[in-house]
Amino acid sequence: MYDIIAQEPLIAALTALVGLAVVFGAVLGFAAVRFKVEGDPIVDQIDSLLPQTQCGQCGHPGCRPYAEAIANGEAINKCPPGGQTTINALANLLDVPAPELDAEHGVESEVKKVAYIREDECIGCTKCIQACPVDAILGAAKQMHTVIASECTGCDLCVEPCPVDCIDMLPLTPTLADWRWQLPPPTPSLLNRQSKANIIATDRGGSAAA
Amino acid sequence: MRKIWDIPGGIHPPENKKQSVDQSIGALPLPDRLVLPLNQHIGAPARPVVKPGDRVLKGQVVAEPHGIVSAGVHASTSGVVESISLHPVPHPSAMSSNCIIVRPDGEDRWIEHQGIADYGSRDPQQLLDIIRLSGIAGLGGAGFPASVKLGPRQPIDTLIINGTECEPYITADDMLMRERPGEIVAGIRILAHILGNPANILIGIEDNKPEAYDALEAALASNSSEGSDIELVDFPTKYPSGGEKQLIQILTGKEVPSGKLPAELGIVCHNVGTTQAIYRAIVLGEPLISRITTVTGQSCAINRNYDVLLGTPVRHLLANNGFDADSCPRLIMGGPMMGFTLENPEVPVIKTTNCILAPSREEMPPAPLPQPCIRCGMCAEACPASLLPQQLFWYAQSENFDRLEAHNLFDCIECGACAYVCPSNIPLVQYYRAAKGEIRTLKQEKIKADHSRQRFEFHKERLERAEAEKAAKREARRRATESARARGAEDDSGITASVATSTEASSTAATSPEAKAPEAGTSAAKATVEDIIMAAKARAEARKASPEQRRAALERGIEAARHRLDSTRQKLADGEADNLGEASLDKLRAAVEDARVKLADAEGKLAKLDLPDSNDSDPADSSRDTGSAERVAKKLGDSPRQQLQGKIAAINNRIAVTEQKLAELTDAATLDALRSGLDKQRQKLAEAQQQLSALPVDTAPAPVESPVQDAAAAAITRAREKAARLAQMSPEEKLRSNLDSLVSRLDKARARLATAIAENADHVETLRTTVVNLESKVREAETKLAQGDH
Numbered sequence A: 001m002y003d004i005i006a007q008e009p010l011i012a013a014l015t016a017l018v019g020l021a022v023v024f025g026a027v028l029g030f031a032a033v034r035f036k037v038e039g040d041p042i043v044d045q046i047d048s049l050l051p052q053t054q055c056g057q058c059g060h061p062g063c064r065p066y067a068e069a070i071a072n073g074e075a076i077n078k079c080p081p082g083g084q085t086t087i088n089a090l091a092n093l094l095d096v097p098a099p100e101l102d103a104e105h106g107v108e109s110e111v112k113k114v115a116y117i118r119e120d121e122c123i124g125c126t127k128c129i130q131a132c133p134v135d136a137i138l139g140a141a142k143q144m145h146t147v148i149a150s151e152c153t154g155c156d157l158c159v160e161p162c163p164v165d166c167i168d169m170l171p172l173t174p175t176l177a178d179w180r181w182q183l184p185p186p187t188p189s190l191l192n193r194q195s196k197a198n199i200i201a202t203d204r205g206g207s208a209a210a
Numbered sequence B: 001m002r003k004i005w006d007i008p009g010g011i012h013p014p015e016n017k018k019q020s021v022d023q024s025i026g027a028l029p030l031p032d033r034l035v036l037p038l039n040q041h042i043g044a045p046a047r048p049v050v051k052p053g054d055r056v057l058k059g060q061v062v063a064e065p066h067g068i069v070s071a072g073v074h075a076s077t078s079g080v081v082e083s084i085s086l087h088p089v090p091h092p093s094a095m096s097s098n099c100i101i102v103r104p105d106g107e108d109r110w111i112e113h114q115g116i117a118d119y120g121s122r123d124p125q126q127l128l129d130i131i132r133l134s135g136i137a138g139l140g141g142a143g144f145p146a147s148v149k150l151g152p153r154q155p156i157d158t159l160i161i162n163g164t165e166c167e168p169y170i171t172a173d174d175m176l177m178r179e180r181p182g183e184i185v186a187g188i189r190i191l192a193h194i195l196g197n198p199a200n201i202l203i204g205i206e207d208n209k210p211e212a213y214d215a216l217e218a219a220l221a222s223n224s225s226e227g228s229d230i231e232l233v234d235f236p237t238k239y240p241s242g243g244e245k246q247l248i249q250i251l252t253g254k255e256v257p258s259g260k261l262p263a264e265l266g267i268v269c270h271n272v273g274t275t276q277a278i279y280r281a282i283v284l285g286e287p288l289i290s291r292i293t294t295v296t297g298q299s300c301a302i303n304r305n306y307d308v309l310l311g312t313p314v315r316h317l318l319a320n321n322g323f324d325a326d327s328c329p330r331l332i333m334g335g336p337m338m339g340f341t342l343e344n345p346e347v348p349v350i351k352t353t354n355c356i357l358a359p360s361r362e363e364m365p366p367a368p369l370p371q372p373c374i375r376c377g378m379c380a381e382a383c384p385a386s387l388l389p390q391q392l393f394w395y396a397q398s399e400n401f402d403r404l405e406a407h408n409l410f411d412c413i414e415c416g417a418c419a420y421v422c423p424s425n426i427p428l429v430q431y432y433r434a435a436k437g438e439i440r441t442l443k444q445e446k447i448k449a450d451h452s453r454q455r456f457e458f459h460k461e462r463l464e465r466a467e468a469e470k471a472a473k474r475e476a477r478r479r480a481t482e483s484a485r486a487r488g489a490e491d492d493s494g495i496t497a498s499v500a501t502s503t504e505a506s507s508t509a510a511t512s513p514e515a516k517a518p519e520a521g522t523s524a525a526k527a528t529v530e531d532i533i534m535a536a537k538a539r540a541e542a543r544k545a546s547p548e549q550r551r552a553a554l555e556r557g558i559e560a561a562r563h564r565l566d567s568t569r570q571k572l573a574d575g576e577a578d579n580l581g582e583a584s585l586d587k588l589r590a591a592v593e594d595a596r597v598k599l600a601d602a603e604g605k606l607a608k609l610d611l612p613d614s615n616d617s618d619p620a621d622s623s624r625d626t627g628s629a630e631r632v633a634k635k636l637g638d639s640p641r642q643q644l645q646g647k648i649a650a651i652n653n654r655i656a657v658t659e660q661k662l663a664e665l666t667d668a669a670t671l672d673a674l675r676s677g678l679d680k681q682r683q684k685l686a687e688a689q690q691q692l693s694a695l696p697v698d699t700a701p702a703p704v705e706s707p708v709q710d711a712a713a714a715a716i717t718r719a720r721e722k723a724a725r726l727a728q729m730s731p732e733e734k735l736r737s738n739l740d741s742l743v744s745r746l747d748k749a750r751a752r753l754a755t756a757i758a759e760n761a762d763h764v765e766t767l768r769t770t771v772v773n774l775e776s777k778v779r780e781a782e783t784k785l786a787q788g789d790h
């Protein structure tokens, strides 16, 4: 053994290297099969950041197709329902600068909306059911239809097809349950001395220290 | 003496507790109305069980807990339910929520109630149910339903009673411990029984309440037969040692890990007020209808604690304390560190209201202007939860939610110690609250988005499946059509012949499914039915062939007719030559006549076809062609009853025809054949009639269809008319009609809301929003109209 190595150092080295390559190749090959990742993870990740409104405002037939398009290099600022928050999250994920929302595809609405069918005007044509991407409308031919508000994503797609125009997009009025504190005004400048921050914790007890 | 641990951080703000402990707990006159919010606790709102106009007695349930984490609501005095409506509630948002409003009748009459003296022999679950139904929620501030906290899954070895009350100004628990120590101790015994007599029972009190300590000690001594196992612990005063996790750390040295509940360490912690309320609920049978509330601050002439009926408006409380509204810049519910500003003094006292603070301007000057953070680190030193408040502040500002969570934002108890010490006066807690709210909302949105994605995917899958099914059906039909066409081409040797096959086909088509349908599965039957319809349609279609084809067919027909005419003529000539009998000769003559008529007919048709404007087929002919297909379709679509009726009609028809023929004919052989045919037909008729009478009365879907369709058409025309009318109206008229329709809609919505409220339906909230929206729309329309008038 030592003799061979001593006599033919080149061949010995080559053999050792080839041997190592074979071993590691086998290990890697095994790992690739054993730990195979299902699906396209980047598309899934992008899709999970999109708001799933399925409104098509981005120009794609749903959120996932847009996620696929983004993975193939499309701009990330085409989703109005997601707004800046989604753009920021996407930029963060893809490690690109976050652009403003592309106004061409619509504007981010201030309030969330939910479809509401004025039920006594509905003629039961089922057009809205066919339009709703998340099956949030309940009804049958020639029967009154109604929106399952908790399932509605507010995508607006059912409004246009209704022949008697009995679907309204109502803004969701904030309730006690989903009310939340707002950030205090960001830049404390002398100009917004009047800013009425609702705080008491900073009170020092002042002169009334007993 | 028990070993006491220390908590990190903490502050020593001025206590301001002395002014409200001079007088004993007072009582207030009855207010002129009580406002009982349905959600005074953490969890799902209670559900009202009374209607406006109902008489209620003191202690009567007016709303039942809904779901596990929920607590009931009780009338705090006798009176009449005035309404169940939106009313401002004590909440930092200053929003309104559903409340039951009770007008007291002044009698203050209790509902019949009975306590359980021997609770020791009762099943803990039974006691928990009583606590739940008595509406007891944590009186210390958070308002978590007590029964939930008392029914943990883990075994409990330590029960801690929180008498710390560390926040400045508040003395409600202090006064309760001084004046009603016996009830507290009795309540602790009940808790111990429910929790299976834990090994350690501790009462934690800060050392700034010696009177309360003494009172409790005396109460424990007087009931020492069983009281020896309760340990009274006092420890140095420091804010915020009253926080649940902080108190646990002080008394046991154990730190509750981030995101865990004390119960997971075998510890349960209850406030003294809650303990006393549980005593009253179990032993006296009284639900939670009042609580001790401190009314204090320099804007109040009297600083005192009251036993306040829940639902008492804050205004009433202040009015009885010489409140000077001018000197008070803002009202605070809760203490100066963790309380919130009340925008409206009409809000009621609720289960968690431990203090109403009405400070003067000097006492609580407006918050000074925030300055940039100087990274002094004082906030980190003050934080009792060992957080890094300045880091949290930076991340909250930049909305970096991942980092916030990594820095354990959710461990922040919002005690305000960091903001209190911050030399730059940064409203730190507000940043944390906003960030927490944002993170929670994002999480909820994420859940909703995932849900929508699932639904969308299901929707897609459903469509694809339907599409595949449709394609399969289409394929089947196509095949059926093709074979039908092939058949049609085979026997399409002339118009007459093809018409005959078509009628034949339609009659077999009409009868065969009737025979098959009952046995075969519905889908199979449907498929055959559809195939047959398709085939008939295809044949009809094939017959509506191009004029050239028609012409060719007609010519062929004429050819055939001519041929027949020739051959009959020949036969007649032969017959005359052969001297046949007169009868046969007549027959032959008739045949010749017949053939001639047919020929003339065919020639006429051909002539018509040649006319330029009517190159279309003979109307009767084509209508018969398409008609046969339609008949098939109609027949197959009919209900069994209709099918039978059709059949009977057809048989009757046939019988009539046969009878007529019978009357005309004299030939014996044919006569016999016809008679037997007639008998068979009659038999069939009898059978069909029997079947018909056996059928249940027809459900007759057809008549239902037409009015609905009419309604659809009517709605569309109505909409069109409206649009047309609108186009003609002047702008003012438009506005007015718009207003009218809005008002009528509003009326309708109101009526619906009223019924919904009366029925206590789920959608009251939606209806209410609709009404509110409509009201605002009406108002808008009115103002527009008014502007238009000027």
Ligand code: SF4
Pocket (backbone or CB within 6 Å): A114, A115, A131, A132, A133, A134, A135, A136, A137, A147, A151, A152, A153, A154, A155, A156, A157, A158, A159
């Ligand atoms: S109900 Fe209308 S708005 Fe709501 S998800 Fe369906 S289509 Fe979109």
Ligand code: SF4
Pocket (backbone or CB within 6 Å): A117, A121, A122, A123, A124, A125, A126, A127, A128, A129, A139, A145, A161, A162, A163, A164, A165, A166, A167
């Ligand atoms: S589209 Fe309009 S009319 Fe048709 S079912 Fe839907 S709501 Fe009713």
Ligand code: SF4
Pocket (backbone or CB within 6 Å): B382, B383, B384, B385, B386, B387, B388, B389, B411, B412, B413, B414, B415, B416, B417, B418, B419, B428, B429, B432
């Ligand atoms: S408010 Fe939160 S961060 Fe500030 S001291 Fe209290 S626990 Fe710490």
Ligand code: SF4
Pocket (backbone or CB within 6 Å): B372, B373, B374, B375, B376, B377, B378, B379, B380, B389, B390, B393, B418, B421, B422, B423, B424, B425, B426
């Ligand atoms: S105490 Fe205030 S100024 Fe100091 S580090 Fe904390 S936030 Fe910054």
